[in-house]
Amino acid sequence: MTHSSWAYVSNYLIYSAMAVYTLAFFAHAYETAWAVRAPQTDEISGNLLTKTFDFTRTEKVARIATSFMVLGFLLLFAGVVARGISAGRVPWGNMYEFSITGALAFCGAYLAALRKYDLRWLGLIVSIAVLLTLGTAITVLYRPSAPLVPALKSTWLVIHVSAAIVSGGVFLLANVIAAAYLYLDAMESRGERTMWAKRLPTLEVLDQLSYRLVAFVFPLWTFAVIAGAIWAEHAWGRYWGWDPKETWAFITWVAYAAYLHARVTVGWRGRKAAWLCLLAGSTFLFNYVYINVWGTGKHTYSGL
Amino acid sequence: MSQEKEIQELGVVSLLRFAWRQLTSMRTALSLLLILGVASIPGSLIPQRPQNPMKVSDYFKNDPTLAKWMDRLSLFDVFGSAWFSAIYILLFISLIGCVLPRTLEHFKASRALPPITPKNLEKMEFFSTWQGNGNEYEVAKAYLKRKRFRIREFEGALSTEKGYLRETGNLFFHLALILILVGVSMGALFGMKGEAIVNVGERFTNTPTTYDSLTYGKLFKDTSLPPFTLTMNEFKAEYDPLTNAPKDYTLWVTATDTPGATPIKHIIKVNAPLSFGSTNVYLQANGYSPIVTVRDKSGAIVLQGPIPFLPQDGNLTSAGAIKVPDSLPQLGFVASFLPTAARDKVRGGISAFPEALDPKLLLSAWKGDLGLDRGIPQSVYRIDTSKMQKIGLESLKIGQTYSFAEGSITFDGFVPWVNLQIVRDPGKIFALFGAILAILGLLASLFTRRRRLWIRVDEDNRVEVAGLAKNAAPGLENELTLLVEHLKKAGQ
Numbered sequence: 087m088t089h090s091s092w093a094y095v096s097n098y099l100i101y102s103a104m105a106v107y108t109l110a111f112f113a114h115a116y117e118t119a120w121a122v123r124a125p126q127t128d129e130i131s132g133n134l135l136t137k138t139f140d141f142t143r144t145e146k147v148a149r150i151a152t153s154f155m156v157l158g159f160l161l162l163f164a165g166v167v168a169r170g171i172s173a174g175r176v177p178w179g180n181m182y183e184f185s186i187t188g189a190l191a192f193c194g195a196y197l198a199a200l201r202k203y204d205l206r207w208l209g210l211i212v213s214i215a216v217l218l219t220l221g222t223a224i225t226v227l228y229r230p231s232a233p234l235v236p237a238l239k240s241t242w243l244v245i246h247v248s249a250a251i252v253s254g255g256v257f258l259l260a261n262v263i264a265a266a267y268l269y270l271d272a273m274e275s276r277g278e279r280t281m282w283a284k285r286l287p288t289l290e291v292l293d294q295l296s297y298r299l300v301a302f303v304f305p306l307w308t309f310a311v312i313a314g315a316i317w318a319e320h321a322w323g324r325y326w327g328w329d330p331k332e333t334w335a336f337i338t339w340v341a342y343a344a345y346l347h348a349r350v351t352v353g354w355r356g357r358k359a360a361w362l363c364l365l366a367g368s369t370f371l372f373n374y375v376y377i378n379v380w381g382t383g384k385h386t387y388s389g390l
Numbered sequence: 391m392s393q394e395k396e397i398q399e400l401g402v403v404s405l406l407r408f409a410w411r412q413l414t415s416m417r418t419a420l421s422l423l424l425i426l427g428v429a430s431i432p433g434s435l436i437p438q439r440p441q442n443p444m445k446v447s448d449y450f451k452n453d454p455t456l457a458k459w460m461d462r463l464s465l466f467d468v469f470g471s472a473w474f475s476a477i478y479i480l481l482f483i484s485l486i487g488c489v490l491p492r493t494l495e496h497f498k499a500s501r502a503l504p505p506i507t508p509k510n511l512e513k514m515e516f517f518s519t520w521q522g523n524g525n526e527y528e529v530a531k532a533y534l535k536r537k538r539f540r541i542r543e544f545e546g547a548l549s550t551e552k553g554y555l556r557e558t559g560n561l562f563f564h565l566a567l568i569l570i571l572v573g574v575s576m577g578a579l580f581g582m583k584g585e586a587i588v589n590v591g592e593r594f595t596n597t598p599t600t601y602d603s604l605t606y607g608k609l610f611k612d613t614s615l616p617p618f619t620l621t622m623n624e625f626k627a628e629y630d631p632l633t634n635a636p637k638d639y640t641l642w643v644t645a646t647d648t649p650g651a652t653p654i655k656h657i658i659k660v661n662a663p664l665s666f667g668s669t670n671v672y673l674q675a676n677g678y679s680p681i682v683t684v685r686d687k688s689g690a691i692v693l694q695g696p697i698p699f700l701p702q703d704g705n706l707t708s709a710g711a712i713k714v715p716d717s718l719p720q721l722g723f724v725a726s727f728l729p730t731a732a733r734d735k736v737r738g739g740i741s742a743f744p745e746a747l748d749p750k751l752l753l754s755a756w757k758g759d760l761g762l763d764r765g766i767p768q769s770v771y772r773i774d775t776s777k778m779q780k781i782g783l784e785s786l787k788i789g790q791t792y793s794f795a796e797g798s799i800t801f802d803g804f805v806p807w808v809n810l811q812i813v814r815d816p817g818k819i820f821a822l823f824g825a826i827l828a829i830l831g832l833l834a835s836l837f838t839r840r841r842r843l844w845i846r847v848d849e850d851n852r853v854e855v856a857g858l859a860k861n862a863a864p865g866l867e868n869e870l871t872l873l874v875e876h877l878k879k880a881g882q
Contacts, residue, residue: 233630236639236660305832312825321661323583323672323813325821326574327441328469333434340427344420350861351416369427377434 092172093231097224099165100186103158104220110154111213117144117151118210118282148206155209158216159193166190172231178247179234181378185223188374189216191255195299199259203295207286211262242317249310253303254370257342260299261367264360267292271357293356296363297349304342311335334373341366413480414487422481429477433468436460440467482571489564496557504540507547507844511856514844516870522853522881529880530845530855533873539843547846553860559834566831569824576817582606582615583814589679589696589807593621596812610814616666619646623655625806627676629744634705636744641673641808668816675809677701677708680727680751681802684714692717692797698807699727700771707741711773712753712799719757721796722773726752727804739785751801755781755794839863843873853877 166187170177177183196212199205234243271289273279279286287295314335319325326332345362348354354362412418437445446466449457464471511517531548534541539550584604588594596618598604623642630637641658647666656664663670679696686692692714699710712723731750732742739752758778762768784792786801841859848854855874859866 230633232633232635233637236636239638240661242661301836305829305836308832309829312829315825316822317661319818320663321672323663323670323674323811324815325818328430328433328438329441330434333430337427337430337434340423344423344427347416347420347423352420 089172096165096168103161106158107213113151114210117148162190182227189219191251195255195259246313253307256303260296263296264363267360330377338369419484503542504549504551507549511854514856516857518855522851524851526853526877527847551842553838553840556838556840559831563831566824566827570821573817573821577815579607579609581815584812587698590622590625590805595619669814672811674811679807680804683800686717686797696805705741706744720760722756724754751786753784
């Protein structure tokens with residue numbers, strides 16, 4: 087196959103993955119909505135009974151939803167690989183490629199965490215987030231497959247960018263969970279959780295989970311920054327130059343370091359910690375979106 | 391009187407002690423860390439002088455008053471400013487004040503035995519008890535020893551602890567950060583960084599005068615520039631014919647390390663600098679130097695050679711100035727070099743491709759006073775035409791000559807030029823070492839669980855097992871279950 091036909095294959099795979107994620111989204115939506123049994127009237131007294139949960143009705147759909155998520159992940163993975171083959175390099179040369187790989191990392195982090203924790207309730211949010219990312223990527227950010235500019239031709243591209251993308255995927259997942267924490271926390275402080283939210287994990291579990299994800303991936307992010315510094319020394323003659331991208335990578339690092347200290351040393355839990363986690367995550371997103379698109383500096387050579 | 395003085399002194403001492411305690415408290419360190427993050431934001435949004443001096447001068451042009459105030463607040467050089475330095479110096483003092491006592495404490499603790507087994511084990515989060523048959527104590531001791539727990543025996547009870555590596559890693563991580571700071575400071579004090587544009591075919595000698603720009607640290611000496619020379623033999627740039635994007639740059643050089651040494655051939659690429667000890671030579675940018683010959687009225691040559699032009703876009707449309715101060719009157723040519731000439735409705739003459747497929751030189755010729763004698767430094771790429779008179783416009787292909795009353799200019803050809811960046815950073819090895827140490831320390835501290843396990847067997851062979859994990863680390867229940875299973879199996 088020629089390079090351009092690989093690029094077509096990649097595009098078809100990305101579109102297919104989007105279709106499958108749409109199915110996963112509907113399956114998750116169905117599962118979330120129909121697990122709640124409508125209130126029934128008591129046959130004897132005629133009183134309205136409270137709403138109840140009945141997971142047996144939706145268990146099958148939930149399994150189908152997760153299968154779709156796995157299938158979508160595999161298609162997306164194949165799409166990213168095909169993109170790499172079409173360009174004759176790792177598929178991390180521009181923002182379109184970062185986005186599809188980032189979506190892959192995010193979905194991968196979700197599926198990996200799913201093996202250990204019951205996170206199926208998160209599937210709805212994950213499938214929406216992946217769909218939005220892929221949709222933006224293929225419409226707004228799409229660039230034809232092309233070789234790399236000389237500055238990117240280095241083994242460090244593989245090391246630095248893969249570490250950054252995986253960190254981003256896991257940070258994002260930790261943020262979604264922290265946001266869910268804040269949402270449920272607000273709900274609980276107003277009274278009881280609404281019916282559909284009752285099946286979601288307790289606040290403590292969410293709190294611990296988002297912390298564990300951050301603690302797990304913080305060393306990787308540190309490594310991504312350091313690998314970037316080593317590469318910068320090779321390519322640009324200095325390992326740290328306060329380029330906007332570097333500055334924001336540093337800010338993200340500082341924010342997550344503060345988060346970890348706040349939890350481990352000062353003992354922050356719950357609401358305060360969740361807000362700090364969201365703040366740190368938003369610095370990462372800002373770096374990715376704002377600095378790539380509107381920023382100046384040495385990281386903006388890729389034509390997005 | 392003396393008593394009063396004593397109280398005052400005591401006041402000062404206690405105030406200092408109070409300040410030190412405040413500074414080294416976790417809360418302060420945490421605040422300083424967050425402030426450091428916030429303080430670096432303006433540096434990423436406002437153009438910075440070291441990275442982007444052109445944009446800074448735009449600020450001064452557009453709103454001089456605002457720019458002056460921003461400059462007073464060091465907003466155009468945030469990372470070199472006093473207030474930014476103040477934040478990170480305070481943070482590092484706080485860090486040192488925090489880490490050193492902890493290191494001593496940890497050193498002592500790592501040689502001490504775990505504390506005595508508490509009386510009431512059933513109050514622990516994980517507790518298990520059963521009727522044993524007497525061998526549990528020895529079995530548990532062997533088992534935990536094999537698992538490399540630290541063990542203290544006291545009154546028929548085992549008190550064991552594991553996971554000291556957590557604190558060791560933590561301390562190493564923080565000490566490594568200090569090492570990184572040392573490396574950065576050394577680079578700033580003993581390092582140098584310079585840039586030079588060199589035409590292909592010419593030779594670069596590493597002395598301060600050959601640089602276009604050269605900055606060095608306070609403790610760097612001119613004489614410590616390694617005395618190498620580099621001859622630019624050939625430069626090749628490859629471009630993608632579809633997107634015009636550069637694919638590869640290669641520079642072939644001949645280097646002599648010291649005067650008289652055997653010349654050695656090298657290749658320099660964007661991601662592969664050439665090293666002379668701790669000095670590296672990087673290939674940073676490239677462009678074209680049109681070669682011209684300028685003659686005066688009598689036909690005598692007043693200027694000849696390649697003149698570097700600055701690229702204006704990705705297709706290397708290049709702008710430059712040809713100054714002829716030695717002719718009478720002085721001549722100046724404001725010029726554009728187009729490697730592949732094309733016309734644009736708005737911009738006029740532009741280049742359509744970065745390779746020189748159809749090179750053209752566009753000139754506007756001026757005569758009069760170039761203003762070079764006034765002692766004000768001038769850009770070599772621009773001509774101040776305020777005291778000059780326009781002669782005319784011309785577009786030349788290679789070999790063509792433009793003649794006018796005062797003389798003529800011939801476009802003889804072109805050579806590429808390369809921009810070499812030469813950097814010496816003796817601190818980077820410390821920073822690298824610190825970074826590796828930091829990651830290892832971080833991994834050890836985040837993935838080691840510190841926990842205590844207790845086993846007590848009383849006279850009636852009643853076995854009690856309990857455990858406690860620091861920071862509610864996961865996995866303790868699992869570990870205890872395994873221990874209990876092992877003991878019960880051995881007891882059968």
